[in-house]
Amino acid sequence: MANNTWKAVVTTALLTVFSTQLVKAAWKEYKLSCAANKNNIASQPRQYDEDLFREQLARNYAFLGEEGMRKVKEQFIIIVGAGELGSWVCTMLIRSGCQKIMIIDPDNISIESLNTHCCAVLSDVGKPKVECLKEHLSKIAPWSEIKTSAKAWTKENSEELFFADSDSPTFVVDCLDNLESKVDLLEYAHNNKINVISSMGIATKSDPTRVSINDISMTEFDPISRCVRRKLRKRGIVTGIPVVFSNEMLDPRRDNILSSIDDECCAINASRDHALRHLPELGTMPGIFGLSIATWILTKVSGYPMKKNEVKNRIKFHDGILETFQRQMTRFSEGNHQSSLIGLKEVGYIVEEIFRGKSPISGYSTKLALTKWDADKEVSLTNLVLLTKDEQEIHEKRVLENGEKLTDVYSSEVLNVIERTFKEEQYYS
Ligand SMILES: *[C@@H]1O[C@H](CO)[C@@H](O)[C@H](O)[C@H]1NC(C)=O
Numbered sequence: 001m002a003n004n005t006w007k008a009v010v011t012t013a014l015l016t017v018f019s020t021q022l023v024k025a026a027w028k029e030y031k032l033s034c035a036a037n038k039n040n041i042a043s044q045p046r047q048y049d050e051d052l053f054r055e056q057l058a059r060n061y062a063f064l065g066e067e068g069m070r071k072v073k074e075q076f077i078i079i080v081g082a083g084e085l086g087s088w089v090c091t092m093l094i095r096s097g098c099q100k101i102m103i104i105d106p107d108n109i110s111i112e113s114l115n116t117h118c119c120a121v122l123s124d125v126g127k128p129k130v131e132c133l134k135e136h137l138s139k140i141a142p143w144s145e146i147k148t149s150a151k152a153w154t155k156e157n158s159e160e161l162f163f164a165d166s167d168s169p170t171f172v173v174d175c176l177d178n179l180e181s182k183v184d185l186l187e188y189a190h191n192n193k194i195n196v197i198s199s200m201g202i203a204t205k206s207d208p209t210r211v212s213i214n215d216i217s218m219t220e221f222d223p224i225s226r227c228v229r230r231k232l233r234k235r236g237i238v239t240g241i242p243v244v245f246s247n248e249m250l251d252p253r254r255d256n257i258l259s260s261i262d263d264e265c266c267a268i269n270a271s272r273d274h275a276l277r278h279l280p281e282l283g284t285m286p287g288i289f290g291l292s293i294a295t296w297i298l299t300k301v302s303g304y305p306m307k308k309n310e311v312k313n314r315i316k317f318h319d320g321i322l323e324t325f326q327r328q329m330t331r332f333s334e335g336n337h338q339s340s341l342i343g344l345k346e347v348g349y350i351v352e353e354i355f356r357g358k359s360p361i362s363g364y365s366t367k368l369a370l371t372k373w374d375a376d377k378e379v380s381l382t383n384l385v386l387l388t389k390d391e392q393e394i395h396e397k398r399v400l401e402n403g404e405k406l407t408d409v410y411s412s413e414v415l416n417v418i419e420r421t422f423k424e425e426q427y428y429s
């Protein structure tokens with residue numbers, strides 16, 4: 001009997017403990033499922049809790065303010081190119097509370113993408129880039145509307161791609177790596193007054209402190225910028241396009257690459273894009289460029305005050321060159337008439353675009369001066385050459401003063417380079 005009583009006590013005790021545990025477990029289960037329901041909004045797109053949105057974006061609300069965040073939410077941003085650069089732009093815009101974006105890219109994720117991409121994983125390889133991003137981004141921000149197109153953007157289909165939606169884009173981000181399409185896209189946005197921001201050369205750059213955002217006309221030491229500037233100029237666009245770029249100068253040990261970029265990009269005929277894709281590139285840099293773009297857009301649209309970057313361009317340097325050139329013109333008493341054709345803008349163009357900041361004779365880029373080239377021709381963009389001061393003195397003495405023939409003074413190699421440069425300029429002007 002005592003034995004049975006003992007058994008009953010133990011059983012009751014065990015049952016009590018067990019049922020308490022059971023109730024506890026059930027309660028936990030219930031709570032978890034509530035939480036899951038609250039968070040399981042991914043399966044129900046665009047149904048979300050405003051509280052959850054605010055909790056997720058609390059820091060941005062604190063930074064940009066209520067009004068700023070309202071503006072961020074209202075944007076419809078189109079990102080053209082969803083690779084190494086575009087993936088970072090899309091992701092941070094979505095993480096920051098943009099509610100509507102469109103991503104355009106015809107390519108699939110490749111194994112190489114994993115080195116630079118924002119979120120692609122091994123199992124994404126082979127998937128369309130736009131699908132990969134949409135999948136990841138809807139898990140981050142189920143409230144967002146992410147439109148995609150796996151078409152290549154072209155001038156011809158831009159209307160269809162940009163304006164199919166009832167909303168017009170408030171911003172277009174150029175993340176293309178094909179130079180011709182890039183210039184087409186920038187021209188299209190500029191002419192149609194769509195806000196745009198673009199990215200210049202990423203390959204061969206490695207200094208994160210040299211990346212900045214400025215007007216295309218203010219870019220320097222970057223062969224891709226130079227090339228885009230020149231192509232846009234030919235289409236009548238000189239300023240008005242913000243770009244992220246790096247003014248890091250190329251390591252001189254890579255100088256052959258630099259001239260090959262210059263030649264590839266700016267040569268009128270080149271199969272440039274193939275070459276550009278195979279330039280050495282550090283995997284971290286596209287992210288830095290992409291995050292710079294996303295940050296710029298967020299602060300811009302939310303009205304957050306940004307101090308303008310010091311204009312680090314070379315106006316002073318160009319001014320010095322202009323002065324020495326004007327003195328040369330005075331020495332040959334061609335004074336006002338001819339030298340008035342050449343102002344600061346022209347000097348900037350000749351130095352940066354035509355001669356890429358260096359003497360075509362020695363390749364030196366310090367102590368530069370402009371000189372009239374052929375003594376018998378008028379001053380023009382195709383009769384001015386950028387030389388070092390020493391070279392210019394010799395040129396002035398022998399060619400302009402003593403009237404020696406160019407062919408007697410210079411090797412045919414030098415003359416060819418200069419002839420090719422003038423020919424290129426004729427093409428661009
Ligand atoms: C992407 O992958 C699909 C399916 O594998 C294929 O049909 C398509 O041609 C690929 N697209 C490109 C641009 O390589």
Ligand SMILES: *[C@@H]1O[C@H](CO)[C@@H](O)[C@H](O)[C@H]1NC(C)=O
Nearest residue numbers: 267268269270420423424427
């Ligand atoms: C471009 O290519 C064409 C044909 O290949 C050639 O005739 C022309 O001279 C080239 N132009 C330049 C500037 O190299």
